[in-house]
Amino acid sequence: MRVTSIASNNHHHYQTQRGGAMVALAALLLPVFFPGLFSPLGNASPTLFSLDEESSLWSPLPKQGWKKCDAFSEMQALPKKSNGYIQVFLDGGLNQQRMGICDAVAVAKILNATLFIPLLEVNPVWQDSSTFMDIFDVDHFIDVLKDDISIVKELPKEYSWSTREYYGTAIRATRVKTAPVHASANWYLENVLPLLQSYGIAAIAPFSHRLAFDNLPVDIQRLRCKVNFQALSFVPHIRALGDALVGRLRYPSRTGNGMNTGYLQETTDKNTIQEPGKFVVLHLRFDKTRSILQDMAAHSACDFGGGKAEKLALAKYRQVIWQGRVLNSQFTDEELRSQGRCPLTPEEIGLLLAALGFDNTTSLYLASHKVYGGEARISALRKLFPLMEDKKSLASEAELAKIEGKASLLAALDYYVSMHSDVFISASPGNMHNAMVSHRTYENLKTIRPNMALLGQLFLNRSMGWTEFQKAVQEGHRNRQGQIRLRKEKQSIYTYPAPDCMCRA
Numbered sequence: 136m137r138v139t140s141i142a143s144n145n146h147h148h149y150q151t152q153r154g155g156a157m158v159a160l161a162a163l164l165l166p167v168f169f170p171g172l173f174s175p176l177g178n179a180s181p182t183l184f185s186l187d188e189e190s191s192l193w194s195p196l197p198k199q200g201w202k203k204c205d206a207f208s209e210m211q212a213l214p215k216k217s218n219g220y221i222q223v224f225l226d227g228g229l230n231q232q233r234m235g236i237c238d239a240v241a242v243a244k245i246l247n248a249t250l251f252i253p254l255l256e257v258n259p260v261w262q263d264s265s266t267f268m269d270i271f272d273v274d275h276f277i278d279v280l281k282d283d284i285s286i287v288k289e290l291p292k293e294y295s296w297s298t299r300e301y302y303g304t305a306i307r308a309t310r311v312k313t314a315p316v317h318a319s320a321n322w323y324l325e326n327v328l329p330l331l332q333s334y335g336i337a338a339i340a341p342f343s344h345r346l347a348f349d350n351l352p353v354d355i356q357r358l359r360c361k362v363n364f365q366a367l368s369f370v371p372h373i374r375a376l377g378d379a380l381v382g383r384l385r386y387p388s389r390t391g392n393g394m395n396t397g398y399l400q401e402t403t404d405k406n407t408i409q410e411p412g413k414f415v416v417l418h419l420r421f422d423k424t425r426s427i428l429q430d431m432a433a434h435s436a437c438d439f440g441g442g443k444a445e446k447l448a449l450a451k452y453r454q455v456i457w458q459g460r461v462l463n464s465q466f467t468d469e470e471l472r473s474q475g476r477c478p479l480t481p482e483e484i485g486l487l488l489a490a491l492g493f494d495n496t497t498s499l500y501l502a503s504h505k506v507y508g509g510e511a512r513i514s515a516l517r518k519l520f521p522l523m524e525d526k527k528s529l530a531s532e533a534e535l536a537k538i539e540g541k542a543s544l545l546a547a548l549d550y551y552v553s554m555h556s557d558v559f560i561s562a563s564p565g566n567m568h569n570a571m572v573s574h575r576t577y578e579n580l581k582t583i584r585p586n587m588a589l590l591g592q593l594f595l596n597r598s599m600g601w602t603e604f605q606k607a608v609q610e611g612h613r614n615r616q617g618q619i620r621l622r623k624e625k626q627s628i629y630t631y632p633a634p635d636c637m638c639r640a
Contacts, residue, residue: 219331224340360636377551437477475587478563490608
């Protein structure tokens, strides 16, 4: 039995090849798509849950003994003289760049240096040349941090030669190429401060993940938090469009899907009283670009049910990148899934949401670029959640014109909408998942972390029925919905904000 035949007759390009595991998945999908044929599902309408259970899905998190700190740092006057200028060059996507920006501010503080607005490298996957000032409100950034470090938008004329092109053509004395991953504060004092004192400027590239998470002064840790949660605000047109999309998700009956009514249409009707609806944001991480192949290849020999074409594409990519080491993996797809090492497919994340209690009346926002496999790939997910929207279904072409084709701005819009949702869930760990876990923990918002190992084992079970599956899913996720987890040694401050970024209530 094929899951694809249940979900859509047009899904034949993505028929799964996973054998027994997919038979089990199909057995679970049948009662979800056709509840009238099954018991106890046949008597359950419109949802399988009691009102108390259903309402608990949407209820805010209780207070957990932690809160935002009243002040991230002591108000101390900046030293009268800076030691020089710090430049950093940041690669990766939006969320990796956010982490780099936070670290850059911290390093500038450690060195008593003036920070030149971080330079964002062109992403080799997305080919996006957006700058810091295209994405973030630079004046807000400078103003929030004015008591912590000095920041400039432009270098003085005597340093105007310090550019990306200058460092790309030859070895330069002012460039720091050897910063180790998770370098200590002392490393910067011993290796970068002398350059500042000699030349007045130092450019650090690469810079991603170049500052340690441990053994740093409390004020430096708090400063990273201040940057992440207060200083980094998106540009006004991203916030305005984000507010419009959130309004359409919360009040869908007022403006339909928001199309064809002008740029940044008003989404509220002052004369109509309507309770705001609730919505879930799903980060699918199944984007239609080379990055999906990178994600899949990074997860070893996982099979994603995309058929022969996908298998050939993955095999070719793995051969080029890993010289066959992945192809010769000692673990099978089933073993990897049972260990929680494979991202969830659209079908699997749909079943997780359904088992948790979300149903066909749930408003779902899909935070993703073009989905790998197109509409056919998410047909089963859409059948479960017909009220599924994304940027393009909620906004007009005119509204998206400023950000179309710019991956960082599209990601910023998804980030903004995600932070305003009632529930957030991601199909697998990654930078977006970690950023949301951190920021939503800081705001005490509900964020579901899929229990990948448990789900892998459940989906491989050939005999499990829906009721048993549902019970196992709920038990396995009872304490994975936003409960605060304190950061441990070597763990990222950008995933675990407590205790560094938060104070005891």
